[in-house]
Amino acid sequence: MDLRQEQPPRYKIQVKMVKTVALDVKSTDTVDQIKSKISAIEGIDKSQQALFFGGNHLENNNRLADYNIMTNSSVDLYVTDGMQISVSIPSVEKIIKLNLKKSQSVADVKSEIEQKLEDNKLFSQCGLSNGHTLHVLVRPTDKLRISVNVDGERTVNLDVKSWYTVDDVKLMTETFEGLPARSQILMRTQPGGAETLRDTETLQNQHIRNNDTLMLHQNIQFFLKTYEGKTLTMSMRTCDTTDKVMEKVEAKLRKKAGVYYLHYRGACYVSWGYS
Template sequence: MSTRPNPNPQSNGEEDEEIDVSLRIIKTVSLKVNKCMTVGVVKALVCEKEGIPECMQELFYNGNHLKNDSKMVDHGISTNSTLNAYVSNTLPLNLTINIPRIRKTVLVQARSQDTVQNIKALIEARENIPSSCHSLVHAGNLLEEDKTLAFLEIRGGATLHVVFIPQGMFQISVKLLNGEVVKMQVNMRYTILDVKELLQSIAGSPVGVLTCDGKSLLDSMTLSQHRISSDSILEIAPPSAEVCQIFIKSGGKSTAFEVRLGDSVLHLKEMIGSRTGTPVHAQRLMFEGKMLEDEKDLASYGVRKDSNIHLSIWLIGKE
């Protein structure tokens, strides 16, 4: 007489041991692609269709690993070809990519073992900005393409800044508001907005007006157009002491306030509170998509005459 195995064996009082198992689930996904598409773009299509982040995908064809910046045609991939996809179980890092030239911020997911070149390929696939035409900056430093995020100590939640045309670099000096002079590697084709973005990654706060030899520099113009050279010294202009008018918008209404650009955000909130009765702790101020922090001045956010600042009121969670 045979004995059935007990599905719940007892082990003399010992706890049941937990083990990890992996299930191999095979699924075929059809995509319409162009033979000149890069592997990075194909990964983006898979992400869109299946919800698998690009950074967790590894694609293979005929046993060869496909790099993000290579094209379908480079690997002899044609109609009805089958690619094999391996999905990593590594948790992705969420990174913010700031692209000042087009005034856009995007989120990408990456792994700590990804290189800077991998991130640039993700940006190329997402925003159609060729990897060869831009560099990435973090904390004021240009990132070397062959270094990994782990090596560079870049963690989830970090912001990387895109600057264009990294060839032909030279050094300029910039005098900060506290009198400190910093050196920066730049390119003649960088716009003033690009330079401000680099400075923001160093200073940690938005930069207002940049000047050279007492003249204000326009954001949209390049260093070349402003005749900036390696011996030039740029300065961050101090906030204006002059009184100017700005507008606070809330609930479809617009209210004018007289302020100094050197005033703190907290001081502006106090002015709003004294006029409207809204407590300071309940006010949230936004300008050009950025939340204004109490301890910073208005000029640091680029607020100027006739600017519109949006007010929202938070009645829950009083500080």
């Protein structure tokens, strides 16, 4: 009898970047192996790759089957500024490896090195004796769970990193909601009013914290026809009021004469006049 171990079937998944790349994979392949395939094709170092499926960040040691990634599934790739370096410390005859981000400072690297060295100390070397109390300081994580409220109608929960930019969040929202990233406006509500978040800035730089809720409005374009027969092209946010629309109309027409009415499908939404 010829006993052979049955091999899992091969199939294709799609990794979404600026372009879509098709990969031949097996359900038993790990996320780290997928990153190796992407690195071989696109030249993107594995330490710079963050893979997502269904809003979940894929961990390196897990298999595709663990995330129920099947044939023709689309996996999102985000390129980070991560890198790995080796630090040689002759005084202790040791080489340590550090996973860093290019945006980290030299002080951050020194702190990482100190952490690595201190972790290997014996209790006897730390001057601890029976009955001593250890104090644990918890460092904040760069993993965040935020909520995006879409036009006040529904909420999308996203697992993100503090170093993601607002543009990254918009791309993730586009994946789940189908709303073009270029039409999205992300805002944060503050006591002094709503603040529009800057696309190229990171969440950390704009003080977005774990469990924060962002407001998403769309930038829409429509056409407004005046009684004089002139057609105005308007670009507004879905959260803008009719008063805001009329302010833009006034600025475009450059006059304050007569009584203005705003109609849509026969309904009058606002009107006012000037003396």
